[in-house]
Amino acid sequence: MGIAAEGFEDHPVAIVGGGIAGLTAALAFAERGLPVRIFERAPELHEIGAGLQISPNATRILDRLGVIEALDGRYAIPEAVTIRDAISLKVIAEVRLGAFGQERWGAPYLVAARGALQSALLKRVAQEPLITLTTGAEVSDFDVETDNGIPQLAIRENEGERTVPTRLIVGADGVWSTIRDHGGPEGQTRPIGTVAWRATLAPQEGAAFRRIAPDDRVTTFASPKFHAVAYPLGDGSLNIVIVTSGTLSRTGWVREGDPVLLAKLIDGAHPAIAELAALVPNWTMWPLHIASPNCGWTHPNGLALIGDAAHAMAPFAAQGAAMAIEDSFVLVKLVAENALPEALARYVALRRPRIRRVGLRGGLNQFAWHARGPVAIARNLFLKTRSPEKLAADLDWLYGWQVDESIR
């Protein structure tokens, strides 16, 4: 069935949320010649948040959509991902990236400030006449079972409420999604009892960091009580995230993390890690929540969830944003090439196994990084026998993923 027959021209796609998922999906729809509207609750999209590792499976798509060029060099290409023991600082394992990764997976592994990626996506969105982005527009309700068969959104703006009919609602509204409500009880998110503390270290603190690891790569410091991940952001500064046990009564980024509490939570780490943590003037905290990937992601009348709205995951595989980017691209390709109900059914059938596999990989990383005693010894011995080639090959299914090969 052609796209015109589906009614997309009369009732364009409506994307709820202007995060990484929503903006990528809008660019992918525009690439297919489909008009699309984005409704974003925030009055403005600021350059906020931490750093992001963007693996080749995602940079391949971003490159195709012109986003890598729009980043205008505001990123770094790390030489490797290294895992070190957070107590002894000894190297446990290393996966080569840089030119090796680019060659192996056909696209670069980048690290960038989240704000830099958001700006590049917005720059590209602004260049596309088929995309309309409305900020300060909160989707307060939706209906996929209307009398005329056309789904609709209720949108709350400064001027009041309005109803928007659309052939397809794309729920890209993040971990606390309104659109996920249609997925029933499985759609609830839950805290996992861990908190991510993040900070950016200014370039002048680079010397303190280089006492614990080279600053040209992503380094994970593993310990039974916590793990920390640090990497360069391309402008001389370093992004550092420390994941500890804990809960917060609020959701979203919470400013002013207590450094005394953090020092207690990472007690026992190598003194240079503790000293580095003490140098940070402001820690921001984020309580980790996940959404079961089993909730209903679609409704055949015209609804699909993408990104964290569908399957918010813990960041142990550094793949949440990458999966949001993959979801967007797969969904748009299927919608553009198939009748809508078939496209939505295939979207779920294709994405669910991959999301589950990524979730398992994240769980394995979490287990390995937080191992203690004999399990940690066994982990170290196992990784010692693994050649760099084998460690890279273990990631081919993840980083070497290609959209066209995934849809057959």
Ligand SMILES: Cc1cc2nc3c(=O)[nH]c(=O)nc-3n(C[C@H](O)[C@H](O)[C@H](O)COP(=O)(O)OP(=O)(O)OC[C@H]3O[C@@H](n4cnc5c(N)ncnc54)[C@H](O)[C@@H]3O)c2cc1C
């Ligand atoms: C500490 C940490 C480190 C991470 N590191 C990595 C990493 O290295 N690599 C990686 O790939 N991923 C990483 N992730 C995961 C990644 O950040 C997320 O998966 C990704 O940002 C999800 O994007 P999204 O667009 O789905 O959701 P969001 O970024 O949450 O965007 C949702 C948007 O929807 C808007 N919205 C919400 N409700 C409404 C509504 N009712 N109406 C209108 N608009 C609405 C919000 O304002 C927001 O702009 C990390 C996550 C954390 C917490």
